[in-house]
Amino acid sequence: xxxxxxxxxxxxxxxxxxxxxxxxxxxxxxxxxxxxxxxxxxxxxxxxxxxxxxxxxxxxxxxxxxxxxxxxxxxxxxxxxxxxxxxxxxxxxxxxxxxxxxxxxxxxxxxxxxxxxxxxxxxxxxxxxxxxxxxxxxxxxxxxxxxxxxxxxxxxxxxxxxxxxxxxxxxxxxxxxxxxxxxxxxxxxxxxxxxxxxxxxxxxxxxxxxxxxxxxxxxxxxxxxxxxxxxxxxxxxxxxxxxxxxxxxxxxxxxxxxxxxxxxxxxxxxxxxxxxxxxxxxxxxxxxxxxxxxxxxxxxxxxxxxxxxxxxxxxxxxxxxxxxxxxxxx
Numbered sequence: 001x002x003x004x005x006x007x008x009x010x011x012x013x014x015x016x017x018x019x020x021x022x023x024x025x026x027x028x029x030x031x032x033x034x035x036x037x038x039x040x041x042x043x044x045x046x047x048x049x050x051x052x053x054x055x056x057x058x059x060x061x062x063x064x065x066x067x068x069x070x071x072x073x074x075x076x077x078x079x080x081x082x083x084x085x086x087x088x089x090x091x092x093x094x095x096x097x098x099x100x101x102x103x104x105x106x107x108x109x110x111x112x113x114x115x116x117x118x119x120x121x122x123x124x125x126x127x128x129x130x131x132x133x134x135x136x137x138x139x140x141x142x143x144x145x146x147x148x149x150x151x152x153x154x155x156x157x158x159x160x161x162x163x164x165x166x167x168x169x170x171x172x173x174x175x176x177x178x179x180x181x182x183x184x185x186x187x188x189x190x191x192x193x194x195x196x197x198x199x200x201x202x203x204x205x206x207x208x209x210x211x212x213x214x215x216x217x218x219x220x221x222x223x224x225x226x227x228x229x230x231x232x233x234x235x236x237x238x239x240x241x242x243x244x245x246x247x248x249x250x251x252x253x254x255x256x257x258x259x260x261x262x263x264x265x266x267x268x269x270x271x272x273x274x275x276x277x278x279x280x281x282x283x284x285x286x287x288x289x290x291x292x293x294x295x296x297x298x299x300x301x302x303x304x305x306x307x308x309x310x311x312x313x314x315x316x317x318x319x320x321x322x323x324x325x326x327x328x329x330x
Contacts, residue, residue, distance in 0.1 A: 004053060004060045006033040039064035044074035056137040059244070063132060066241065087131050091123055094131075098233050118226035134231065134244050143224060146215040153212055156204060163199045171204065172211050182207055221250030269299055301325060 012027040014020050020027050036052045037060035043049045051067065053060035095116060102112045122128075125146075126138045153173055169176050179199075183190055188203040227245060234240040264272075276295055279288030286294065298308050317324045 004037040004039045004057060004064055007036075007038045007050075007052075008032075009034050036060070039067070041068045041071060043071050046075065054133075054135050054138075056135055059135045059137060062244070066132075090130060091128055091133075092120070094234055094239060095119055095123070095230065098230055101233070115226045115229070118223045119230045122223050122227050131234075131240055136245050136248055139224070139227065139245060139248065143220045146223070147217065147220050148214050151212055153208065156201075156208055160204075161201050163201075163204050165197060165199070168199050168204055168207070172207055174211075182210075186210070217250070224248060224250050273299075297325065 008031050011030050011032065012020055012022050012024065013030055014024065014026060014028075034052070036055050037057050038050055039053050039060065040048055040050045041064060051064075053063045098119075099112055099116045102115070103109070122139060122142060125142045126133075126135070128134055128138075151173065154171065156171060163171070165176055165179050169179050172179075172182075174182075182188075183199065183203060186206060188199075188206055190197060190199050190203060192198050224245075228243070228248065231240065231243045231245055235243050273292055273295060276288050277292040279291070281288065283291065294308065297303070297311070298305075301308075303311075311325075315326050317326070
């Protein structure tokens with residue numbers, strides 16, 4: 001690995017230490033070390049070049065070693081034009097190509113959108129623009145910040161005792177339809193129906209605490225897995241020389257369970273089926289009896305929501321012995 005160093009930077013500040021322009025009256029000069037590590041190497045033209053690398057010293061050493069190796073290969077006529085071209089493209093452009101590749105491989109649209117959104121969130125949070133910007137330590141720090149710091153919301157009114165749905169949605173930063181399921185999921189108190197429905201201060205405080213806490217380890221792992229898969233795809237496609245994130249591993253979700261799934265008893269499952277069969281309401285285009293048989297198919301097969309949604313008449317082989325049900329590709 002090459003030697004890296006902090007570069008001395010001159011800045012100009014006023015009497016209060018605030019940064020100002022060089023020609024500001026009363027400005028004085030201060031010197032400080034750069035936040036990034038720098039390196040020097042001989043490029044393909046055998047000229048000395050100084051480049052900014054990374055805020056992480058180990059990552060900077062690796063990046064400098066890569067630059068030295070690539071320059072040496074170029075001087076010997078062994079450079080890879082295709083890889084150099086990919087290195088000059090922005091990561092968001094590679095991400096768009098990966099999204100198209102996932103869809104072409106048969107992944108569902110929802111899964112692809114969610115996965116790509118996770119990657120974009122980390123790229124934006126770490127300010128990664130090009131391949132050379134990728135840093136394992138930066139990813140680790142960003143995900144740690146996600147787990148430690150929650151959303152920033154305006155404080156609740158300390159004297160307000162009751163909230164309408166509109167008021168509660170405003171202070172929590174969510175849309176109106178999100179309030180009822182949030183209240184039901186966490187078994188919080190509410191009174192009245194329709195426009196007269198009101199939520200007590202205790203409910204607002206509980207939901208506020210949930211909204212402002214950090215992300216779960218499970219969510220953090222989803223971001224990391226998506227990003228590693230994206231970079232691994234670039235390596236397989238010869239877009240990147242290696243995966244600097246390959247050694248990273250997610251956290252232990254057992255230490256941070258936010259929403260443990262409940263196993264329903266036979267009586268509870270039967271109650272769901274009876275309620276659906278007797279229901280006179282239409283939900284998402286399905287009446288009660290249709291939902292009854294849909295739930296029954298899910299309960300007896302273990303198919304997930306997207307798998308159940310993919311079922312067609314051809315999925316049912318009722319003339320076989322015994323009859324069977326196959327999940328067709330979504």
